[in-house]
Amino acid sequence: MSAQQYPVQALVASRRPHRKDAARNYDALLDAAREAFAEHGADASLEDIARRAGVGIGTLYRNFPSRRELFESVYANDVNELVRVAEEVADREPWEALTAWFARFAGYMVTKRAVREALDEESEIFDACRESMYAAGGPLFERAQQAGVARKDMDFGDLIRMVAGITATVFTDDAQRDRVLSIALDGVRTR
Amino acid sequence: MSAQQYPVQALVASRRPHRKDAARNYDALLDAAREAFAEHGADASLEDIARRAGVGIGTLYRNFPSRRELFESVYANDVNELVRVAEEVADREPWEALTAWFARFAGYMVTKRAVREALDEESEIFDACRESMYAAGGPLFERAQQAGVARKDMDFGDLIRMVAGITATVFTDDAQRDRVLSIALDGVRTR
DNA sequence: ACTGTAGCGGAGGTACCCCTCCGTTTCAAC
DNA sequence: GTTGAAACGGAGGGGTACCTCCGCTACAGT
Secondary structure: OOHHHOOHHHHHHHOOOOOHHHHHHHHHHHHHHHHHHHHHHHHOOHHHHHHHHOOOHHHHHHHOOOHHHHHHHHHHHHHHHHHHHHHHHOOOOHHHHHHHHHHOHHHHHHHHHHHHHHHOOOOOHHHHHHHHHHHHHHHHHHHHHHOOOEOOOOOHHHHHHHHHHHHOOOOOOHHHHHHHHHHHHHHHEOO | OOHHHOOHHHHHHHOOOOOHHHHHHHHHHHHHHHHHHHHHHHHOOHHHHHHHHOOOHHHHHHHOOOHHHHHHHHHHHHHHHHHHHHHHHOOOOHHHHHHHHHOOHHHHHHHHHHHHHHHOOOOOHHHHHHHHHHHHHHHHHHHHHHOOOEOOOOOHHHHHHHHHHHHOOOOOOHHHHHHHHHHHHHHHEOO
């Protein structure tokens, strides 16, 4: 659980300012941005984000000099959250730990989609986040494989993309999403 | 195979102009728009689309008086293509016909995503397209169920969303996409 | 309490996009 | 070939978003 194990943690910690008012504004901007990304995707207006956060546009640009840095920060924070969850579920049964982790994916994918659209793969943050993600979730999957409940002819990268695709899709209701996800996971499970 | 069976066919046919130059411009605009949607999603610039098509912005607006109508036309054309493919594969083995049809999904989903973003469910075209889609693909799935190769505790709506989600996802390469899709379909197949 | 400095907000210049309008061009019917 | 109707292109007005810049504010260290 060292800082090196999850490179994304450094990104999350490094930017937050020290002065009290500044830190408050920083947090408000991150929240407002996450909300705006969920609503408008990659084209959320920065001026709108500043407005939501109740700060001037100048404050937004001081904290995040470029659009890219704002996207990266929001994304890194979300990945960090998912890393935390992986630790939380680690003591459950192998298959159940894995599915519990994936249950948190829907929220994460909302941000992820906007960020991927906006940054278009050019950012090194994807490497750090993927690495953290794999370090967090990979062991859950490998444990399931070793316990003999998950098929061995696929890797974690295959699995995470499958789940990502399904959770990012629009369903008629949450019950359908759960049903479809569980059918797809039936393809992963050994019987 | 009457016109009524696939409501989307009416939408596709009705708009294309009769004069030769006008028809050529109309086709160029549809192609340019599909390309722009793939690149920039719902926020593709109409002026850019006209530029790509090699026509003036005025011509675009004459053919598609509103942004919405352009999106609808591109989308309807894509759905129509998928309807055609369903007829093409109908004479193969049940399971193979189904997977062959889904193999054409990736291209369709590119447009679909932009259109869904732009129209935000408010358009009645989604009903016509969904109906056509189900009329085209549904029988392929039901045939697989009756042949005993597809599980019976899910419906075509579940299946199509599962495949849509997976094909819309970014993979490292096409081989991975195919592998993941086939694993998910293993969850659908009876063994 | 004082004060220097980090932080603040928003006006405004630039750029792009939307959409309308109308003078010009091209088609096709005769 | 003539002609009129249909189609064309793009200038331009209105709007919005990006980002910079700088006079003002409020925190925190002494």
